[in-house]
Amino acid sequence: xxxxxxxxxxxxxxxxxxxxxxxxxxxxxxxxxxxxxxxxxxxxxxxxxxxxxxxxxxxxxxxxxxxxxxxxxxxxxxxxxxxxxxxxxxxxxxxxxxxxxxxxxxxxxxxxxxxxxxxxxxxxxxxxxxxxxxxxxxxxxxxxxxxxxxxxxxxxxxxxxxxxxxxxxxxxxxxxxxxxxxxxxxxxxxxxxxxxxxxxxxxxxxxxxxxxxxxxxxxxxxxxxxxxxxxxxxxxxxxxxxxxxxxxxxxxxxxxxxxxxxxxxxxxxxxxxxxxxxxxxxxxxxxxxxxxxxxxxxxxxxxxxxxxxxxxxxxxxxxxxxxxxxxxxxxxxxxxxxxxxxxxxxxxxxxxxxxxxxxxxxxxxxxxxxxxxxxxxxxxxxxxxxxxxxxxxxxxxxxxxxxxxxxxxxxxxxxxxxxxxxxxxxxxxxxxxxxxxx
Amino acid sequence: xxxxxxxxxxxxxxxxxxxxxxxxxxxxxxxxxxxxxxxxxxxxxxxxxxxxxxxxxxxxxxxxxxxxxxxxxxxxxxxxxxxxxxxxxxxxxxxxxxxxxxxxxxxxxxxxxxxxxxxxxxxxxxxxxxxxxxxxxxxxxxxxxxxxxxxxxxxxxxxxxxxxxxxxxxxxxxxxxxxxxxxxxxxxxxxxxxxx
Amino acid sequence: xxxxxxxxxxxxxxxxxxxxxxxxxxxxxxxxxxxxxxxxxxxxxxxxxxxxxxxxxxxxxxxxxxxxxxxxxxxxxxxxxxxxxxxxxxxxxxxxxxxxxxxxxxxxxxxxxxxxxxxxxxxxxxxxxxxxxxxxxxxxxxxxxxxxxxxxxxxxxxxxxxxxxxxxxxxxxxxxxxxxxxxxxxxxxxxxxxxxxxxxxxxxxxxxxxxxxxxxxxxxxxxxxxxxxxxxxxxxxxxxxxxxxxxxxxxxxxxxxxxxxxxxxxxxxxxxxxxxxxxxxxxxxxxxxxxxxxxxxxxxxxxxxxxxxxx
Numbered sequence: 040x041x042x043x044x045x046x047x048x049x050x051x052x053x054x055x056x057x058x059x060x061x062x063x064x065x066x067x068x069x070x071x072x073x074x075x076x077x078x079x080x081x082x083x084x085x086x087x088x089x090x091x092x093x094x095x096x097x098x099x100x101x102x103x104x105x106x107x108x109x110x111x112x113x114x115x116x117x118x119x120x121x122x123x124x125x126x127x128x129x130x131x132x133x134x135x136x137x138x139x140x141x142x143x144x145x146x147x148x149x150x151x152x153x154x155x156x157x158x159x160x161x162x163x164x165x166x167x168x169x170x171x172x173x174x175x176x177x178x179x180x181x182x183x184x185x186x187x188x189x190x191x192x193x194x195x196x197x198x199x200x201x202x203x204x205x206x207x208x209x210x211x212x213x214x215x216x217x218x219x220x221x222x223x224x225x226x227x228x229x230x231x232x233x234x235x236x237x238x239x240x241x242x243x244x245x246x247x248x249x250x251x252x253x254x255x256x257x258x259x260x261x262x263x264x265x266x267x268x269x270x271x272x273x274x275x276x277x278x279x280x281x282x283x284x285x286x287x288x289x290x291x292x293x294x295x296x297x298x299x300x301x302x303x304x305x306x307x308x309x310x311x312x313x314x315x316x317x318x319x320x321x322x323x324x325x326x327x328x329x330x331x332x333x334x335x336x337x338x339x340x341x342x343x344x345x346x347x348x349x350x351x352x353x354x355x356x357x358x359x360x361x362x363x364x365x366x367x368x369x370x371x372x373x374x375x376x377x378x379x380x381x382x383x384x385x386x387x388x389x390x391x392x393x394x395x396x397x398x399x400x401x402x403x404x405x406x407x408x409x410x411x412x413x414x415x416x417x418x419x420x421x422x423x424x425x426x427x428x429x430x431x432x433x434x435x436x437x438x439x440x441x442x443x444x445x446x447x448x449x450x451x452x453x454x455x456x457x458x459x460x461x462x463x464x465x466x467x468x469x470x471x472x473x474x475x476x477x
Numbered sequence: 478x479x480x481x482x483x484x485x486x487x488x489x490x491x492x493x494x495x496x497x498x499x500x501x502x503x504x505x506x507x508x509x510x511x512x513x514x515x516x517x518x519x520x521x522x523x524x525x526x527x528x529x530x531x532x533x534x535x536x537x538x539x540x541x542x543x544x545x546x547x548x549x550x551x552x553x554x555x556x557x558x559x560x561x562x563x564x565x566x567x568x569x570x571x572x573x574x575x576x577x578x579x580x581x582x583x584x585x586x587x588x589x590x591x592x593x594x595x596x597x598x599x600x601x602x603x604x605x606x607x608x609x610x611x612x613x614x615x616x617x618x619x620x621x622x623x624x625x626x627x628x629x630x631x632x633x634x635x636x637x638x639x640x641x642x643x644x645x646x647x648x649x650x651x652x653x654x655x656x657x658x659x660x661x662x663x664x665x666x667x668x669x670x671x672x673x
Numbered sequence: 674x675x676x677x678x679x680x681x682x683x684x685x686x687x688x689x690x691x692x693x694x695x696x697x698x699x700x701x702x703x704x705x706x707x708x709x710x711x712x713x714x715x716x717x718x719x720x721x722x723x724x725x726x727x728x729x730x731x732x733x734x735x736x737x738x739x740x741x742x743x744x745x746x747x748x749x750x751x752x753x754x755x756x757x758x759x760x761x762x763x764x765x766x767x768x769x770x771x772x773x774x775x776x777x778x779x780x781x782x783x784x785x786x787x788x789x790x791x792x793x794x795x796x797x798x799x800x801x802x803x804x805x806x807x808x809x810x811x812x813x814x815x816x817x818x819x820x821x822x823x824x825x826x827x828x829x830x831x832x833x834x835x836x837x838x839x840x841x842x843x844x845x846x847x848x849x850x851x852x853x854x855x856x857x858x859x860x861x862x863x864x865x866x867x868x869x870x871x872x873x874x875x876x877x878x879x880x881x882x883x884x885x886x887x888x889x890x891x892x893x894x895x896x897x898x899x900x901x902x903x904x905x906x907x908x909x910x911x912x913x914x915x916x917x918x919x920x921x922x923x924x925x926x927x928x929x930x931x932x933x934x935x936x937x938x939x940x941x942x943x944x945x946x947x948x949x950x951x952x953x954x955x956x957x958x959x960x961x962x963x964x965x966x967x968x969x970x971x972x973x974x975x976x977x978x979x980x981x982x983x984x
Contacts, residue, residue, distance in 0.1 A: 292941030303930025428683025
């Protein structure tokens with residue numbers, strides 16, 4: 040697809056040949072994740088997270104379909120049906136723990152994936168569409184996760200639904216009618232639960248469709264790489280299979296170990312005790328917090344406390360949506376031609392401040408509101424917006440980047456050891472290696 | 478980078494010593510790759526297990542193992558429909574004529590040869606307990622209720638495809654392959670039947 | 674254009690946040706937050722050192738049976754266990770006949786319909802039944818308990834921070850508000866002392882709990898296995914039992930977890946070896962051979978030094 044030297048698919052036997060001529064799915068797979076996709080040879084472990092995210096989506100869809108066989112989206116019985124899954128259904132507890140913690144697993148992977156993209160400039164030309172489709176997936180994930188969290192119909196489910204649909208009521212004039220429309224009532228109840236279940240079942244398949252678009256878009260320019268230098272010739276790349284399938288296999292092993300620790304030994308650590316209390320529209324839990332992956336946004340929402348021209352509530356909701364939507368415009372906000380932050384000494388500092396900043400926002404998002412945590416969230420939220428909207432454009436204008444390596448396989452200038460193309464993979468063969476190294 | 482040399486040229490096929498070393502390396506490598514892929518395969522297969530066994534009857538269904546029924550109010554000639562494992566069960570108090578009719582049949586000529594005694598408890602031959610599920614395709618036969626069609630043999634009649642059962646619940650005519658199933662049951666007391 | 678609009682939006686958000694920050698800071702200085710008595714007197718749960726709290730931990734079956742006895746004789750009169758079924762008691766080590774007997778003798782009967790009259794009635798519990806609730810509904814429960822609602826205990830351990838430790842601390846944490854002193858030696862302020870129908874307990878969120886002390890004296894329950902029924906022991910046992918009710922599959926989870934971990938560790942090591950194998954050629958470093966090789970140059974230099982040749 041992407042490079043002239045990408046190996047075309049050659050059917051190994053007559054059946055595959057027959058199939059390929061009629062329905063070229065083997066060819067598609069071979070070109071997408073097989074030997075026919077040349078990938079830069081210098082990818083580090085951060086490039087494992089795309090495949091890991093796909094794995095997490097798969098785990099969620101499979102366990103979700105199976106849980107859907109036992110769950111009933113009935114306000115009077117949803118909580119009980121989850122308990123039936125936990126107690127009566129054969130292996131129901133493991134399926135539910137996997138699905139429940141799988142959401143966190145998915146978000147953790149996606150966050151690392153996003154920050155990988157930020158650090159290595161994956162949002163820059165020619166991969167803007169890949170990045171923007173990724174943000175679309177992220178938004179869909181957030182919607183899916185939120186609606187999924189409502190389904191057990193515990194206290195946090197209920198009050199989460201109440202609070203999050205409350206965002207819409209911040210919109211002037213149409214806000215409150217819109218909220219009532221979305222809930223199908225004045226408070227979350229049967230109508231809301233049923234539609235959330237329906238959409239929670241639907242959205243992962245839409246995510247899958249966007250994932251396919253994203254992979255498609257990715258294969259036009261090919262994968263980025265840690266130097267940010269474009270692939271110049273064949274010795275800069277390796278076929279995806281077997282090289283990156285092997286590396287992803289190892290990455291999947293490590294990720295599943297970490298995931299299993301949570302599923303089997305800490306299944307409650309990421310949840311909230313109040314969600315083991317059945318929903319009660321008359322009693323609000325003492326301390327409403329969303330799941331950890333929403334904490335930074337919750338902190339931004341709560342950071343706006345002053346009615347300045349607009350009501351504070353509207354500021355909070357606008358800022359929260361803006362904090363994600365601005366990611367769509369990153370390509371145009373960052374004008375630096377250098378992709379990898381490794382070669383951007385000034386921006387590198389700001390990048391790590393951003394990482395820290397998002398963690399501070401996360402802390403502030405789950406903390407009890409005190410003057411200190413409130414101030415913390417305000418400073419951190421201010422930096423978040425300043426980083427993307429003010430600092431990034433300015434830094435990229437004035438910064439003097441370090442010299443880039445001339446090619447991927449020649450990136451020795453920055454301490455990496457020189458690597459040669461493997462035998463038999465270069466067109467010229469090993470005999471040409473001395474010349475190539477020069 | 479002035480002089481860079483290839484460290485180890487791929488060995489020529491003609492060199493026996495190097496070739497042997499090369500071959501051993503390939504075998505060891507292949508083994509590890511195959512082991513890793515097989516391990517992943519086994520893992521995937523094991524992971525499928527919970528996805529499948531969740532469909533089998535859950536613990537609450539399995540716990541519905543027994544039902545107790547008070548039969549003291551059933552007069553001879555009457556029957557009741559009760560439920561065991563969410564399936565209908567017919568309990569019928571046979572009249573002496575019913576028993577007579579059932580006993581007079583030549584067992585050897587039946588599709589599913591069983592005597593009435595095979596299908597009831599000793600000393601309680603008038604109590605016929607069967608699942609109310611036609612052995613053809615699972616409809617509920619008529620005949621247990623007052624005034625329902627009892628079929629040509631005075632037992633049960635399945636309206637779906639016309640199976641006729643006699644007073645011992647044996648298939649006599651129609652497509653059903655076997656007699657109505659007698660579930661495991663016992664008399665907990667003279668008047669209480671415990672099914673399951 | 675995008676950058677200019679973005680810059681303005683960014684300035685807007687940052688500006689409003691800084692205004693909020695200043696307003697809040699001024700407010701915090703003018704009205705410094707006061708520590709409430711709840712914060713001053715509330716205690717974190719004490720650890721009872723339960724057997725299952727380690728990753729390889731399992732339940733102590735005898736303790737669960739004792740805890741069940743405490744639940745049956747002390748708690749069940751007010752607290753339901755509505756998500757737990759009788760057949761689940763298998764997990765406590767009872768056999769089917771014993772469970773049937775327990776269900777049959779359970780003091781509270783299961784709501785049912787009289788088969789003759791169709792009127793509401795009750796029947797003896799069966800193996801497949803959930804534990805029947807002591808009250809028909811929330812209103813009845815509140816009416817019988819001075820408008821306080823005894824929570825269902827099926828999931829109480831998961832529904833509280835620190836779970837079983839909290840239950841244990843709460844059950845043994847009743848104190849006399851009049852004589853109680855916190856760590857700083859302060860008495861409980863008058864407004865935080867229990868009103869009528871309330872009981873002082875520093876482990877409870879707002880210090881005053883409606884539940885009267887349920888476990889009051891040693892020997893309140895006579896254990897079948899002869900364990901000395903101290904208040905502490907009973908509180909521990911019933912906390913363990915409630916941990917079990919909230920997750921009967923805990924032991925299975927731990928066992929399955931170890932099997933999965935060992936499998937994954939072996940698989941990951943294999944995957945790593947396969948990865949290194951496949952990459953052995955691709956990742957091979959180019960080494961420099963010949964006169965410019967650093968080791969070679971060093972050797973030449975050494976030889977020169979030896980012979981006393983300068984430079």
